[in-house]
Amino acid sequence: MTQDQNDPIIRVEGVCKTFGSLRAVDNVSLSIQRGEFFALVGPSGCGKSTLLRMLAGFETPDAGRVFIDGRDMTGIGPNRRPVNLVFQSYAVFPHMSVAENVAYGLKIARRPHDEIAARTQEALMLVKLDGQEKKKPDELSGGQRQRVALARALIMRPAVLLLDEPLSALDAKLREAMQIELVHLQKTVGITFVIVTHDQSEALSMANRIAVMHQGAVRQIAGPAELYEAPNCRFVADFIGRINLFEGVAVPHKKGRLRIKSEVLGEIELDGQGAGAVTLAVRPEKIQISREAQTQEDTIQVRGQVADVAYYGGYSNIFIDAGAGPPIVADITNTGSAGVPRFLPGEWLWCSWRASDSLLFRD
Ligand SMILES: Nc1ncnc2c1ncn2[C@@H]1O[C@H](COP(=O)(O)OP(=O)(O)O)[C@@H](O)[C@H]1O
């Protein structure tokens, strides 16, 4: 059977996995296309690693099927799948040199010596470890050890590379650099990457599509910008990026309009339908802060007192106490004169945003 290049490389259908009474993965279905950089993201314990291990064949689903490259792999063992898993704790052999570590899989596969040498060199160049062949893992930095693990997986030329929190042991600066490198590497080799991370910003910056998981289930699958700008539920809105949430109750008003009563925001009007409990949400960078009230139409605004200012150099988070609920957070970009604080704790300010920049959730 030949596969169409447009068919998904991975297709997961209704997969479940239970440990005792715990539903670790709850009826997950998704497809991943060839050449994608796909991320599984969600809070710790939501089932990401279990799902990835079912793709790798280290875990068997209780229900559902896993197809890889068009073939049903559900009962097939890890070494008979065209995938390779890079673990969180870089599993490198401490007693072997870098080159021996990288060559290991081909040696086990009894490939000819020349081929092993050539492919080892190629894999080391891909991860920028050429010249370090003879070193032992304990002579390498954490970042370099992770590259050894990557090279060891890539040398096998899998159709899909599975990466479980590959950067979580690295410090922030190195991690950012490695994120960019992984994206370049993926483009160079053209292999489908599926990465697991609990860090939503890592997923946003690296992946072209992201599945957000919560309590074993996939809540939304979308590209980074869509997840951020158009989350489909309160959980995704809150997990991806930072957001302000306001509880309220909606009543139908005019055609296609809602009137929402909220303790913090008062009575506001928005486009929308239906009635009942709602959560209105707005991202911090959509909020303007000003000393005067706004006069434009279709603006939502609320007055409050600056509670805290968190300065991050290029930008600051301003936390505004609106009298009820948690403080409202607004982002400001520090483009003005150096070191001059624009807003001070205790100051009274207006937070305002275009009504159309609000998101409305019913869950
Ligand atoms: N082998 C196992 N036996 C029992 N419980 C497990 C096992 N593996 C994972 N779990 C549980 O399943 C849930 C999901 O785990 P995991 O997939 O590792 O989450 P994540 O990778 O998102 O942090 C967790 O509650 C975890 O404790």
Ligand SMILES: [Mg+2]
């Ligand atoms: Mg995990």
